[in-house]
Amino acid sequence: MKALILVDIQNDFLPGGALPVPQGDEVIPVANRVQREFELIVATQDWHPANHGSFAACHPGRKPGQMAQLGGLPQILWPTHCVQGTDGAAFAADLETKRIARVFPKGTDPEIDSYSGFFDNGHRKATGLGDFLRGRGVTDVYLLGLATDYCVKATALDARQLGFTTHLILDGCRGVNLNPGDVDRAVDDMRAAGVQVTASRALPTGT
Numbered sequence: 001m002k003a004l005i006l007v008d009i010q011n012d013f014l015p016g017g018a019l020p021v022p023q024g025d026e027v028i029p030v031a032n033r034v035q036r037e038f039e040l041i042v043a044t045q046d047w048h049p050a051n052h053g054s055f056a057a058c059h060p061g062r063k064p065g066q067m068a069q070l071g072g073l074p075q076i077l078w079p080t081h082c083v084q085g086t087d088g089a090a091f092a093a094d095l096e097t098k099r100i101a102r103v104f105p106k107g108t109d110p111e112i113d114s115y116s117g118f119f120d121n122g123h124r125k126a127t128g129l130g131d132f133l134r135g136r137g138v139t140d141v142y143l144l145g146l147a148t149d150y151c152v153k154a155t156a157l158d159a160r161q162l163g164f165t166t167h168l169i170l171d172g173c174r175g176v177n178l179n180p181g182d183v184d185r186a187v188d189d190m191r192a193a194g195v196q197v198t199a200s201r202a203l204p205t206g207t
Contacts, residue, residue: 001039001040001136001137001138001139001140002038002039002040002138002139002140002141002142003038003040003041003042003133003136003138003140003141003142004034004035004037004038004040004041004042004141004142004143004144005042005043005044005117005129005141005142005143005144005145005155005159006031006041006042006043006044006095006100006144006145007043007044007117007143007144007145007146007151007152007155008044008045008046008082008145008146008147008151009027009028009031009043009091009092009095009145009146010045010046010082010088010089010090010091010092010146011087011088011089011090011091011092011093012046012081012082012088012089013046013081013082013146013147014092017081017088018079018080018081018082018088019078019079019081019082021146021147021174021175021176022174022175022176022177023174024146024147024174025092025094026174027144027145027146027172027173027174028092028094028095030144030169030171030172030200031095031096031144031145031172032094032095032096033200034142034144034169034172034200034203035096035099037203037204037205038142040101040136040138041099041100041101042100042101042102042103042104042129042132042133043091043097043100043102043103043104044103044104044105044106044117044127044129044145044151044155045082045089045091045103045104045105045106046081046082046089046105046106046107046151047082047084047089047105047106047107047108048081048082048083048084048089048107048108048110049083049084049108049110050080050083050084051110052080052083052107052110052113053068053070053071053075053110053111053112053113054070054075054076054077054078054107054113055077055078055079055080055081056077056078056079056080057079057080059077062077063077064077064078064079065077065178070111070112070113071111071112071113071120071121071122071124072122073112073113073121073122075113076178082107084108102132104117104127104128104129104132105127106120106127107120109125112124114127115150115151115153115154115155116151116154116155116157116158117129117151117154117155117158118130118155118158118159118162119158121154130158130162133164138164139164139165140164140165140166140167141159141164141165141166141167142167142168142169142198142203143155143156143159143166143167143168143169143173144168144169144172144173144200145172145173146173146174147173147174147175147176148173148174148175148176148183148186148187149175149176149177149178149182149183149185149186150175150176150186152168152173152175152186153186153189153190156168156190156193156195157189157190157193157195159195160193160194160195165196166190166194166195166196167195167196167197167198168187168190168195168196168197168198169198169199169200169203170187170197170198170199171199171200171201172200
């Protein structure tokens with residue numbers, strides 16, 4: 001069985017949001033269009049407490065984009081975003097959500113960040129997504145969303161590590177590109193890990 005994973009298509013990652021991904025809104029029509037090809041659809045959602053350690057605001061004198069340590073790991077500091085219960089953490093208004101079987105929140109522990117929809121960045125705790133997919137008999141996962149070079153990449157790599165045949169719907173993703181070339185390198189890293197890169201128009205009917 002195949003499943004579609006919608007990664008973090010949330011207001012704060014769209015133009016005008018707290019942490020806007022360039023052209024992030026362009027993934028929404030792709031996400032809506034491909035949903036009809038899948039029986040099982042799940043979504044991940046950044047769901048941070050207000051004191052999350054990845055926020056530059058929680059580190060006096062530090063600015064977004066600078067590096068710090070969090071949970072014993074190198075951490076990029078971000079603007080405050082996707083705080084639990086805020087409009088910024090909500091899914092994009094134009095995203096079709098009726099067929100989403102389950103939402104998997106991540107980034108809920110203030111002491112460690114969580115890019116992947118499967119685990120935190122230290123692989124210390126699982127979100128339950130892997131067990132959920134296995135329990136439904138899923139063998140193949142297709143991913144799209146935000147952002148290519150962070151949460152999409154981490155989710156795809158963990159899916160491969162867990163043994164799922166993993167497909168990246170490239171035109172349904174946009175990246176931060178904090179450093180020039182980050183998105184291209186992320187796609188290369190995913191390919192090297194065995195992720196199959198495809199396009200929404202190439203999906204067979206009834207994928």
